[in-house]
Amino acid sequence: MADTSVELFEPGHRACGGCGPALAARHILKGSGPDTIVVASTGCMEVFSTPYPESAWKVPWIHSLFENAAAVASGIEVALKKQGRKEHIVCICGDGATFDIGTMCISGAFERGHNITYVCYDNEAYMNTGIQRSGATPYDASTTTSPAGSASHGNRTQKKDMPAILAAHGAPYVATASIAYPNDIVKKVERAVNIPGACYIQIHAPCYTGWGFEGARTIDVAKLAIQTGLWVNYEMVDGDVEKVKKVKRKPVDEYLAEQKRFRHLFKPKRNDEEIAKIQAIADRNAANFGIDI
Amino acid sequence: MALRIGCAAPPGNSRNNKTGSWRVFKPIFNYEICTACGICQSLCPDACITLVNEQYTPDYAFCKGCGICANDCSTDAITMVLEEK
């Protein structure tokens, strides 16, 4: 069992107060432990945690580029194997780095099956550059490059199913998690780093600055995503869904209405048609994963 | 301080950056209500709540005053009050 009393992600970092990804980082490291090498992509977390010469990381940490963390991790893993070393290698990358610009490197690394754990902290847009849409941005979310307007409901596409894509690569372990349940993150990361091969964990990490809600409610918003079925926490082992968090589902309105990125769906009046489409996404999730209690 | 080749630095020295100065609201812990459940410690994005003499205690040198601890406290033992400067 991981010793969760050890903090490997130090305070003094420059994340916004109430940052979901910062909270994720703490618990990822609790799960992987001190014998971990972290490979970061360019992004919010990289920037807020490592302005030279102040690093928040107490484990070895490396950042190269936006899109190559999985390839850098591949090299580290092979070097460690050659040297007979046993450290865990954990990529911690945002959704832009994972869903969009880094997919080639990730696909290569997962196909080769390096013994790495790739963790995506998913805050559903490019937050570091000012809230532009990514492949992880949900349907209808207003971002700075998918703004809602008189001729647009916001982001036109649905969230890409990265866990399924990586499971299809033959990943022995794929899981989703949420900062709403930190102990679950610890357990899943600990499990992943101890499974040989390339494992993937996607952590829902609300960004109150980018999504537009009050920072103190970061955990509540993360919980609502799960309670509405718009985010599902599950584990897949060798491609089969093993464990799913079940919920007594709430209507998606409760999750959407609180966030500025969905405000256009409620003002000047409730957009029944669009909200029904989002409800349908939640219903489909519920059917696919059997989350309803 | 000489530059470290490759833009590298020793671990964990973000502690040199005292983010407590960012704070607008300050969490005040009422230990008469607190049951030491540890939720606040677990949910702090800045890892600045630690167990001191069996009491969860915020480190005001780093606490940014986000209010997650107060919002999610299981017994409402934490109150956010306007910082006096």
Add this chain to the structure above:
Amino acid sequence: MLQVLEGSIAVAEAVKVCKVDVISAYPITPQTHIVEKLAEMVAEGEIDSEYICVESEFSALSACLGASAAGSRVYSATSSQGLILMAEVCFNVAGMRQPVVMTIANRAMGAPLSIWNDQQDSLTLRDSGWIQVYAEDVQEVTDLHIIAYKVCEDHRVLLPAFVCFDGFVLSHTYEPVEIPDQGLVDKYLPAYNPYNMLDAKQPLSMGMYATPDYYHEFRYEHEMAMQRAAGVWREAGAEFAKIFSRDYSQAVEGYRLEDADIALVALGSVCGTIKDAIDEMRNDGLKVGLLKIRVYRPFPADDIKKALSGMKKVAVVEKNLSSGSRMLGIVGLEVKDAINDSSISVLSYVTGLGGRDIRKSDIRKIVNACNEGKGNMFSGLREEIL
């Protein structure tokens, strides 16, 4: 012992004696024979290296960066499009000061697509912060790899290097070559001793970002390392010469320059052709010589100035194009700047792009044009198809 080997195979043998820990490469013509040979050596257990079959050149160099940061000696090889796909990683490896050595089998850049040789690829990355050396023949490219590791890993340097040789012209040509003895190489090039590395026992954050308060100084430090590399190369080259009796310690090398009026300047295999052309022109009474640039980065400006100080005219043979520039070639501008003497005419001749053979007669034409004061132009154009 001399063996007749294809250039690419000789390079693979050089990598073998350098005892590289991790090889990561993606196939591209004309680099393929190198990495195929290395893969075969790994498969046959002839070398104790790990070989990563990556999905792109971009990942090839990224994996090298990771392995190097984890404390291993690494190697890659590429050409042309592959190198330019790596461009972003190239700057990064250099900035992170990882001593990666990479062979460049020089090839033209598309479009139009061309698999054949010129030096546009590596010269385009002139400013990426890598040491760049260019080989004239198979023996030289073999030896330069060993020296490159020695120089790159020196803690006074800690920079990566391109070891460039002309695609097909050298990569696919058989020449007699001596592969340096393993025992002697082991003495010359001890096991990799990293300056910084990822290690859970001694955690370190690598590749942090620098604010305007620091970035400028990091670039300055990088440049100082590049400047120091010139001296370290001379040292390492001299030590190599002592052990292996082949001397590459000088960044530039003159051929029949002492009494020349006209100097040709070139990089790579074309130097061989130029030397033959010079011998012929000398028989005709033309006082022509050659200055070969072996180490292109750090740029040996002082050596060039010294070597060319007595010339009347300098003709730079450019297997590249700096489109839109006054001299048209990348090298000429730097040579002119190094000489910095208005009494010496320095002109560039863009020639042999995309694998067009450069013959002795082409060199003669360049010398004639130079004599007439015509230059900074394409040479060897097929006027009939224009």
